[in-house]
Amino acid sequence: MTVKSANLYARIEPDVKEQAERILSALGVPASNAITMFYKQIIIQRGLPFEVKLPAARPLSIDALSKDELDAELEKGYSDIIEGKTRAAKTVFDEIRRDLNL
Numbered sequence: 001m002t003v004k005s006a007n008l009y010a011r012i013e014p015d016v017k018e019q020a021e022r023i024l025s026a027l028g029v030p031a032s033n034a035i036t037m038f039y040k041q042i043i044i045q046r047g048l049p050f051e052v053k054l055p056a057a058r059p060l061s062i063d064a065l066s067k068d069e070l071d072a073e074l075e076k077g078y079s080d081i082i083e084g085k086t087r088a089a090k091t092v093f094d095e096i097r098r099d100l101n102l
């Protein structure tokens with residue numbers, strides 16, 4: 001077994017650290033092991049083990065949409081309703097609060 005003797009010091013937002021450690025704890029994975037796994041994946045992948053890119057540009061408001069773009073968005077929403085691919089907002093927010101232990 002390899003002796004772990006290198007230290008890593010990083011500054012991170014307390015809320016991000018707390019949320020991540022809560023998830024890791026539920027998984028039974030100590031934070032130091034998770035960091036080691038992340039570093040090993042960087043070595044194996046020869047880069048970050050996930051895609052890093054800017055999100056696709058989306059209009060910020062309905063006013064920025066062309067008529068065709070607005071029609072397409074409305075059609076997508078209508079199709080989701082017809083196909084039952086929607087959930088009540090209260091249900092979604094309750095799940096978010098539960099997951100964050102709020």
